[in-house]
Amino acid sequence: MLEVRNIFKTYENKPLLRGISFSVAQGETICLLGASGSGKSTLLRMIAGLEFPESGQFLFNQIDLAQTPPHLRDFGLVFQDYGLFPHLNIFDNIAFGLKMRNVPAEAIKPRVAEMLDLVNLTDFENRKVTDLSGGEQQRVALARALAPSPRLLMFDEPLGALDKSLKEDLLNQIRAILHKTKIPAIYVTHDQDEAFTIADRILFLHDGEIIRDGTPDEVWNHPNSVHAARMLGMGNVIEGKVLEMKEERGKIKVFSEIGTLDVECGHNHSTGDNVSLLIRQSGEGEEIKLTVEDVLFDRDQFQVKTGSAALSGEAVSKGGLVIHMKDAPKIGEIIRVRVKVECLA
């Protein structure tokens, strides 16, 4: 299907995208997750043919798109601000792409009705755009993008303007529609919750590069870099120093503020290297001791901020960990927690 090959893009001598490559398979939804300003919209505009890279290629079914103008690419776009035509009613908004493709009027009518059913807006044909809520307008925008049966759908932060409860509903609807229609899709967002709900595969865009590409499960279990771990809101990243390489491949012993730890590691470190570690609570992990510094109520559990009880003066760095507990401990109490530790870099 779509293949993005080694895309470079610079604005005002500042590199924005530095060698972006990925592909999207039939029926697959990939999510491009990156901070605001990381170049997500620019990449979508280039795939749509509205802008051009300095180098690199976009191919669809092995055919280079460089010579294909935007309206002949057969790609559908859904934007944050809906982009509906305010002077047209709902029918004419959804029919727009079909008319552009010279679809006969008698075929347009049932197709518009079918699309309205798909987005749960049956019989909305004669309504005005301005009479619709934000969520309804975005569903019309989705129906408009779907009507001409695009080869690829692109979503640019489509839920950005909606409030939380509407977001969840619409996200689930989009997900259901993508599964039903099997249209390959690229969904762009800076919101990790959205990304994990919608994506078959998540691509992290950071500093012009894709630093992680994997299923939600793979990415969550092995973020593989400090940036990805931070983007996922995994706060427990600490610094350490490699004490020794273990006999067992993929294991190292690391000195850190929470003690000496056996760590999973896929890198090629040597004794004395500084490393970043991701610490996660896990029933099967090794036990560490922590001092409770603060306790915050967090829905059905407590968020506990800790300092290290294992070492005091000699620590590499001191930041403590945030962990979750069913019952609130007392401030100053020493608690034992089982953790799994992974080397990030």
Ligand code: ADP
């Ligand atoms: P995102 O969608 O991830 O928030 P964008 O692709 O919109 O990021 O923009 C990334 C950066 O590229 C912006 O911060 C801006 O500096 C730059 N940029 C985007 N479009 C232009 C343009 N037309 N001219 C100059 N700089 C631009």
Ligand code: MG
């Ligand atoms: Mg953007």
